[in-house]
Amino acid sequence: MADELSLIFAALADPTRRDMVARLTSADATVGQLAEPYDVSVQAISKHLKVLEEAGLVTRSRDGQRRPVHLETEVFDLMAKWIERYRRRAEARYQRLDAVLAEMTGADAAHSTDTEGAAS
Incomplete structure (x- = not known):
């Protein structure tokens, strides 16, 4: 549990990742949609998403050509x-x-x- 929590809190230590998580609470989004408000490349957003994925905070699925990012809310139960x-x-x-x-x-x-x- 401690290692998992360390990954979660480390992932959330970055303000961009915290903002992405907050935005995902309202709906799933694509990498492009997540990248829109930031002045960074889609690749940079993908790197942030990889950190969130490794911490178990988000998952990506396939919906035809779309690859929506989904927030895994049960992780918040562990944190809580x-x-x-x-x-x-x-x-x-x-x-x-x-x-x-x-x-x-x-x-x-x-x-x-x-x-x-x-x-x-």
């Missing part, structure tokens, strides 16, 4: 599970910190009440 595990750990740490702070605030409030009563 990994992220969620660490989000839960962080959330547990924050809850423990909240409890400590609440305890400290309660102790400070009790101490403050005690000293105010003694000063009167």
